[in-house]
Amino acid sequence: SQQGEEDPQALSIQEGENATMNCSYKTSINNLQWYRQNSGRGLVHLILIRSNEREKHSGRLRVTLDTSKKSSSLLITASRAADTASYFCATDGETSGSRLTFGEGTQLTVNP
Amino acid sequence: DAGITQSPRYKITETGRQVTLMCHQTWSHSYMFWYRQDLGHGLRLIYYSAAADITDKGEVPDGYVVSRSKTENFPLTLESATRSQTSVYFCASSELRRETQYFGPGTRLLVL
Numbered sequence: 001s002q003q004g005e006e007d008p009q010a011l012s013i014q015e016g017e018n019a020t021m022n023c024s025y026k027t028s029i030n031n032l033q034w035y036r037q038n039s040g041r042g043l044v045h046l047i048l049i050r051s052n053e054r055e056k057h058s059g060r061l062r063v064t065l066d067t068s069k070k071s072s073s074l075l076i077t078a079s080r081a082a083d084t085a086s087y088f089c090a091t092d093g094e095t096s097g098s099r100l101t102f103g104e105g106t107q108l109t110v111n112p
Numbered sequence: 113d114a115g116i117t118q119s120p121r122y123k124i125t126e127t128g129r130q131v132t133l134m135c136h137q138t139w140s141h142s143y144m145f146w147y148r149q150d151l152g153h154g155l156r157l158i159y160y161s162a163a164a165d166i167t168d169k170g171e172v173p174d175g176y177v178v179s180r181s182k183t184e185n186f187p188l189t190l191e192s193a194t195r196s197q198t199s200v201y202f203c204a205s206s207e208l209r210r211e212t213q214y215f216g217p218g219t220r221l222l223v224l
Contacts, residue, residue, distance in 0.1 A: 045214070
């Protein structure tokens, strides 16, 4: 089964609103990453947060990590139509070797 | 242009045929990965490689073969294509173990 699971599966908001996506995972991790995938394209790395970090920012992105709850959230502030994409979390898992395990993603639609 | 490329971008083949998907990266990254992406399954790891001549199975390796004679290339071969291998295939590379992965644009494969 997938290590990371995103919630919700789909999210539709208006431009200017904030979007929050959540990721839950099952085993201990060293780091957790978020990726974006525009329709028909490859995944693009957004941000990496390590297990000893609780919050990280990058531009309009804010990621939090709660290792006690095995969960992470990705907040996109002041969303734009160009943020429309699928967002995936990926976890390494302490026993996963060199791999990352991806969730099934949240499809975000930002309406102009 | 530097980066990670995949070829072909689109491929139609018939059941039973051998197909090879190519992946090339210009960064000299040690780690390379092959994923398949299907609706309802997210991104699943097929094979990965930690260095030239070192490969290992991922989550769904059956029916696939990989090789890595040079650091920059990581071809994926479907020995005898089946309809269930119809998918979008992504190659990725990473400089460090369990860190940021850089994805190619994908190959859309249809097996008739």
